Amino acid sequence: MMPRKRTGKTPAARGRLEPRRLPVQSRGRERTRQILDTTARLLEQVGIDDLTTILIADKLGISVGALYHYYPNKHAILHALGTRWLEEIASALDEIERQDLENFSLHEFLDLAVDRLLCVYKRQRAMLSLAQAFSSIPALRDLDEQHDCFVIQRLMAIFRRLGFSASGNELNRLGRTFHELTHALLLVIVNQHTIRASRTTADLKRMAFALLAPHRKEDLTATAVVEPP
Amino acid sequence: MMPRKRTGKTPAARGRLEPRRLPVQSRGRERTRQILDTTARLLEQVGIDDLTTILIADKLGISVGALYHYYPNKHAILHALGTRWLEEIASALDEIERQDLENFSLHEFLDLAVDRLLCVYKRQRAMLSLAQAFSSIPALRDLDEQHDCFVIQRLMAIFRRLGFSASGNELNRLGRTFHELTHALLLVIVNQHTIRASRTTADLKRMAFALLAPHRKEDLTATAVVEPP
DNA sequence: ATATAAACCGAATGATTATTCGGTTTATAT
DNA sequence: ATATAAACCGAATAATCATTCGGTTTATAT
Structure with a gap:
């Protein structure tokens, strides 16, 4: 796939995924952002698979050298992009957790949560092709798993505050299920037009x-059909 | 990613995705299957990303030359593998459509459909990393889209036989939603242990x-909470 | 037996692309 | 002004792999 991936050699900055340096000049600080924006756009x-360092540099109007001035390697750029995406999710969860969840109905919670997450997915549309392939890009696999755990932990806390009666283990499973359900369907919704999108959102x-x-x-009576697990 | 991807040149058999030839000798027929099996195993x-033609050949104990004797290029192998996976799904749908759906309750249908699909996912576990990255592998993107359409068409027919009252457009949307829901959750279930798996299956x-x-x-009474779309 | 083609080998080829590095330009501090 | 370091350039490097091809082995038909 690339000249290198996982050899033992470490010529300079091989495993590093952090930005090479926090730029001191405002021009540089600007560049790190521009690089990420351009990469996101190109990704879309x-x-x-066709995303190359030269393409990024060209599109931004700088040289590959400048690119490597800010990021130690290509993976670091994707990693930074992934991190940015995950921070958006975290921020959405923050907002949800700031609510008075103890007094929310399940419907109120879902309205809030789904709508808020949908915003993130819409705003970061450029990242969707990244989000889809997240777990299949070696550079991002760790980040992905770590993120999943993080989200599920937060969801467990939220579920508790909503008054769920379930063991920690079961709550974890619920968190994962909710997470996967939401992720899969939001990816669909974002690519649908208004009417279809609103219907699928309701379905979700x-x-x-x-x-x-x-x-x-509190909500058990409403769904007579379901047998408790 | 690879030496070549989409240049204009077509040295020999560039765009081809079909197997190079239907082998005439039994040894050869065996090989095409072995190649697919080995590739699937390595994929798992x-x-x-680390799947190379040399690796496949080595693992099978043949040369790259032999590999190219049967498949015109690497993509063709993945394509054949993808096709094999999709045929399994089609076969499951066939089985479902052979039932007397007109007289099925929704619960009966879901028990049948989910359990049957779960079988496919379990049996083809080796293909899961392929299934996950399906749409992000250029060689398989077309196949993936084509397959989605196919599955959704079949689901629409099934929904009709189940007595759904919805326009074709809405039925299509429902098909996609069902398809994505099922795919996402089955991927989760297959990686869970027995207890968790059975619970998540029930959730699904x-x-x-x-x-x-x-x-x-017929089923509307059972779910008082939902507002029809 | 022997001709014919399938099946197979694997070193060589060629394309692609991440990364480096010596040098140039530009900004900032003194 | 001028020294210092940031920011930048881009040709050259090095690695990796998909693919080819001339030749060898093996099976099958006559």
Whole structure:
């Protein structure tokens, strides 16, 4: 795939994924952002496989040398991009956790959560082709797993505050299920037009409700059909 | 990623994705299967990014030359593998469509469909890393889209036989939603242990029920909470 | 037996691309 | 002004792999 991937040699900065340096001049600080923006745009346009360092540099109007001045290697750029995406998710979760969840109905929670996450997916549309391939890009696999754990932990805390009656283990499983359900469907919704999108959003909320309601006494009556796990 | 991808030149057999030839000798027929099996196994072990033609040949104990005797290029191998996976899905749908769906309850249908699909995912575990990255591998993007359409068409027909009251457009949307829901969750389930797996399977069925029930008069009473779209 | 073609080998080829590095330009501090 | 370091350039380097091809082995038909 690339000249190198995982040899033992470490000529200079091989494993590093952090930005090479925090630029001191404002021009440089600007560049790190521009590099990420350009990469995101190209990712959307040409896909992960045709994304080369030269392409990024050309599109931005700088040289590859300048690129490597800020990031130690290509993976670091993708990693920074991934991190930026994950921070958006974290920020959405922050906002949700700032609410008075103890007094929320499940419907209120789902309206809030799904709508808020949908915003993130919409705003970061450029990152979607990254998000889709996240776990299949070696440079991002770790980040992805780490992120999943993080999200699930946060969801568990939220579920607790919503009054869920389930063991930690079961809550973890619920968190993962909710996470995967939401991720898969939001990816669909973002690519749909308004009418279809709104219907699928409603469907997503309905499915999430069916998933979570059995674990909350208050909502159990509403779904007579489900057998508790 | 690779020496070549999409230049204008066509030295020999560039765009071809079909197997180079149907082998005449039994030894050769065996080989095409072995190549696919080995590739699938390696895909599971090392992932798509470290999968090289040399690795496949070595692992099988043949030369790269022999590999190219049967497949015109690496993509063709992945394509054949993808096709094999999609045929399994098609076969599962066939089996479902052979049932007397007109007289099935939604629960009966979901039990059948989810369990049957789960079998496919379990049996083809080696293909999961392929299935995950399906749409992000250029060689398979077309196949993937084509397959999605196919599955959705089949689902629409099934939904009709189940007595769904919805326009074709809405039925199509439902098909996609069901397809994505199922795919995402089955990928999770296959990697879970027995107890967790069975619980998540139950969750999946419950979510699918919540998705589909509003479109079927017979089941509407059971879910008072949902508002029809 | 022997001719014919399939099956196979693997070193050589060629393309591609991440990364480096010696040198140039530009900004900032004194 | 001028020294210092940041920011930048881009041709050259090095690695990796998909693919080719001339030749060898093996099977099958006559």
